[in-house]
Structure formats: C-alpha cells, structure tokens
Amino acid sequence: EDQVTQSPEALRLQEGESSSLNCSYTVSGLRGLFWYRQDPGKGPEFLFTLYSAGEEKEKERLKATLTKKESFLHITAPKPEDSATYLCAVQGLVTSGSRLTFGEGTQLTVNP
Amino acid sequence: DSGVTQTPKHLITATGQRVTLRCSPRSGDLSVYWYQQSLDQGLQFLIQYYNGEERAKGNILERFSAQQFPDLHSELNLSSLELGDSALYFCASSVRRSSTDTQYFGPGTRLTVL
Numbered sequence: 001e002d003q004v005t006q007s008p009e010a011l012r013l014q015e016g017e018s019s020s021l022n023c024s025y026t027v028s029g030l031r032g033l034f035w036y037r038q039d040p041g042k043g044p045e046f047l048f049t050l051y052s053a054g055e056e057k058e059k060e061r062l063k064a065t066l067t068k069k070e071s072f073l074h075i076t077a078p079k080p081e082d083s084a085t086y087l088c089a090v091q092g093l094v095t096s097g098s099r100l101t102f103g104e105g106t107q108l109t110v111n112p
Numbered sequence: 113d114s115g116v117t118q119t120p121k122h123l124i125t126a127t128g129q130r131v132t133l134r135c136s137p138r139s140g141d142l143s144v145y146w147y148q149q150s151l152d153q154g155l156q157f158l159i160q161y162y163n164g165e166e167r168a169k170g171n172i173l174e175r176f177s178a179q180q181f182p183d184l185h186s187e188l189n190l191s192s193l194e195l196g197d198s199a200l201y202f203c204a205s206s207v208r209r210s211s212t213d214t215q216y217f218g219p220g221t222r223l224t225v226l
Contacts, residue, residue, distance in 0.1 A: 041222070098206065099160060
C-alpha cells in the first residue's frame, strides 16, 4: 500500500525566511510524485509533478526535488501570499487506475 | 480556476437522507476522480471513472455510488447519511486513463450532515 508522510505538520516563517517541507513516501514503483497547494475551503491547486530521482522543478519561489525515498519543497524568500497547506501525493506503478495517495499536508504560515 | 466545476458548493442535510453531488470535468478530460477530505483523515481517494466506465475503487462505502454519463459529467450519490459523512468532497479530472497526467481539482462540495 502506498504511503506518504509529510513534515512538519505546521510551519511558521517570517517573510523572506527560506525553508523546506519534507515528503517521505513508500510506493511499489513510483509513477509520479505530485505537489499541490490548498487554501482553506478550496480545492488543491497543482504545482509540480516529479517522475524520477534527481529531478527538480521550479516555479517562482518554489522548487521541488525528488530522491528515491523523499521529496522536498524548498521555499525561497517566502511572502505572506505563500501561506497555504502544501500537499504531497504519489501515484504508484502497481496502483489500480490513477489514484493519488496524499499526505496529511504541511500548513505554512508566512508572517509579514 | 482549474476548469473543473462542482455543484452545489454547500449542502446541509439530516442523517438518513440521500444527496447527489455533481461534477463537470475540464473540456477534453476523460477521467473523473472523487476524493473525500475530512478533518481527521486528509484527502482520501473514493473512485475513478474513465470515459463512462469505472476504473478504480478506493475506500468508498457501500452507501456511496457514482457514475459518469455520456457527456462525461459525473455524479456521486451518498445515501443513508451519517454524521461522519460530513466532509469536503472533491472531484478531479485528467486527460488519460492511467499515465501520469495531472489531476486538476474542482472547488469542492462541503457536505454537512446534522
């Protein structure tokens, strides 16, 4: 069974204070690892897909990296508008269909 | 805006009742997924349809059922509702059946069972 663990559960940063969120996963063959951003009461918003170890993707202040056991979401010089819950999900090779298995998320708060 | 629409936005009902949640996927997307998000369990996969056929099933209760219609919209039916069914229900859509293409989520339906 695919499993995803995210840490920390919550993170408070000052504006401009860079940090990283962690996503550890267990999967029988990784088809893809996904990062989403979710604002309160809204649907998850797609950020990145990573397919293989060593891959990196960037978007504005966010950079996602992938190893064989975990992924990191690096946030450089965050702004208050980056405050949200960041969700990590995996899709396994032996998983039926294309279901995503999500972690519990990291709730990020960026104070001005 | 992801292009996935869900109605209604909010639903308040009583225990024992039955409700229907509706989802329209992005234009061109053939796969529709349903997820449940509750406070204590995070986002949980319920069921996937591809071009009208059931493709995968997750931890979906027998009281719940879904279908995808020829115009590709989908409905999730929840019956004999219990207090514990209160949650956000999200629909997502993607283009292909089983490759690693992106799932785009709708705004969700918040169900409250009193």
